[in-house]
Amino acid sequence: MPSFDVVSKVDKQEITNGYDPDAYGDVMTSVSINIDKLGVVAPMVWSKTEIESERLKELENGITHFLGSATPGQKGNAIISGHSSNYAWAKGGYNYVFKDLNDLERGDVITVNTIQKNGRIISYKYKVNDKYITTPVDEKIFESSNQPILTLSTCWPLGTNFKRVIVKAELVRS
DSSP, X not given: OOOGGXXXXXXXXXXXXXXXXXXXXXXXXXXXXXXXXXXXXXXXXXXXXXXXXHHHHHGGGSEEEOTTSOXXXXXXXXXXXXXXXXXXXXXXXXXXXXXXXXXXXXTOXXXXXXXXXXXXXXXXXXXXXXXXXXXXXXXXXXXXXXSEEEEEEEEESTTOOSEEEEEEEEEOOO
């Protein structure tokens, strides 16, 4: 993990908010999530809305980062959601990206890669430390943290949206 000792305060603030410090303007850093155990490699979409119908549209292009949650690799709870199933006619190539999320176990590794415009890749490794099934509005999903944690969420059981599988993972310090 990079040391912020050599990063300016302005760059650190941009990184913390998901912006690419090497790009001009309001360019978000490209992010992908890799879960080798499940064969998942998916781009992360920086959600710009809390409106469910618009968030569902964003899921056509990958998995979504909840608006207002922490940036992956940074202090706080980075909440990311993806489909476990969807209608056969639904658009998008990520309709089943998290279908096997419930197969993750304590100690499994999730890698988050951030790719800046200049080609620099920063990888963050997370280890799963908790998994549970709950309601979509369970406040535990959205709990803040003083540590960098990753929360992955998908609908459960497959073919429904009644519950959520939640996987919590902590950043592995190198």
